[in-house]
Amino acid sequence: MQLLQKFKRGNSKKSQSKGHANYAYTTARVRAMKSKLLPKESYPRLMNMSIDEITRFIEESEYKEDVDELARQYEGVDLIEHALNRNLAETFTKLLSISDGDVNFLIGEKLKKFDIWNIKTILRGKYCNASTEEILDAIVAAGRMSYTFLSDLAAKETYEEVISELANTEYYPILKNYDGTNLSEIENQLDKMYYIGLFEAISGSKSKDRKLFEEFTRMGIDLKNLITLFRLKKSGITDPEVMNLMIDGGLKCKLKETERLMPLSFADFVSELENNPYWDVISDVVKPDMDSLIDVETRLKQHRLKSAASFSHVYPISIVPIMDYMLSKQNEISNLRIIIRGKAANLEDDVIKEQLVI
Structure with a gap:
């Protein structure tokens, strides 16, 4: 399937490998990234700002690139919401890119919760007859699945087509039991699968x-x-x-x-x-x-x-x-x-x- 190939290209062999990991390098990079988080003192200031002032404040922080990139499409609350989602996805994708071996594997396992979130979001969207744009508004491409892959999934006409495109993924054994009505049951099984996967990652x-x-x-x-x-x-x-x-x-x-x-x-x-x-x-x-x-x-x-x-x-x-x-x-x-x-x-x-x- 062409769509699945897009996913596989973003899910490289390196990303699934285990073995030696340079924790000293990765943790040094992470400490630098953490130093850029907003200090606690920022929140009382933000509470005293209007939405426009909050937007300007965020644009002057680590979210500047995200706000600038999306300012042509959105404004106000929508702009900030999309900028936050984009920044989270970019940040966690960066964690995967600066890590290798065992640490890369463990980060990837942890980030699968976003893949599951996005699958659930797309299925919910199909269930509620939401538009592709509405579904994409709630997507956070911070896992292994690329935004391109998720966008193509969201554009499918039916939930059956979505599930079909996920047939060769680890989520399919659960998704194949979705009949269009038992969404909460499927969502619960996916959540449990996530934790089972985490424990399997550390077993032995x-x-x-x-x-x-x-x-x-x-x-x-x-x-x-x-x-x-x-x-x-x-x-x-x-x-x-x-x-x-x-x-x-x-x-x-x-x-x-x-x-x-x-x-x-x-x-x-x-x-x-x-x-x-x-x-x-x-x-x-x-x-x-x-x-x-x-x-x-x-x-x-x-x-x-x-x-x-x-x-x-x-x-x-x-x-x-x-x-x-x-x-x-x-x-x-x-x-x-x-x-x-x-x-x-x-x-x-x-x-x-x-x-x-x-």
Whole structure:
């Protein structure tokens, strides 16, 4: 297939190779990239700016090339949104280009979540009869799949054509079961496949970097599952069948314990959380009658960032500083997106601030 060949050209043999990796070189480059992230002091300043002023501020930062490139097509909030997506894709593509061997392989495995995100986005678009342009607006080509390949997928008329073009990819065994109605089930299976792939990438290896990568990944699963559990409990969902939304393989939280908590009411769930390994992180913001989960989710995300930064200092020449940077970069873009969307929606500053992860 011509379309699949485009994907394969961007998915070179080098990108899938394992072996020796020059961590000293790669981590030095990554430290330089991290030094260009916006300092914490930037966010209070941005909160006091208009959308036009935020655009000018971003244009004078590391996002200048992205804003300039897209200014002919977009303006205002749309311009910033597209510039952020483009910058994230370019940044993570650069990580692949400056790495080799084992580190390149592990980064590539981590970035597959964007390939899965994009596949889900395209299928959702077809399900909702969205236009190609609308689908492309949500694409973030930060994984192995090139923007050209994804654009061609988005332009297909039907979901059957999309899946057909992915027939020789690792995602096809799941995608072939999509019948046009069971999208949420397919999306859940793809998400689980991502984590299974990460664990397969580190299986059978006793290297320090693979173990650190594993611990980093498992903590992420813990926090993802805990956030999902909070959302389910807050929504009053107690059906044991929703356990299929949980990801197996957490670092400190086992699915058996999560399954025990599932039938509980929100108030009972909260009272049982004192035994949770992450209770100290969220104890002062969790209440049986809490109206919103924003504070809980923000605390857990902050804990993830702090843990990554701490590990990065302990293991400065390893996979950890790279994972730390990837997490910090995504968080920066998320914060910028929260601010610009909040401004566009005329939200109160306090409402915007409580969603920022700083």
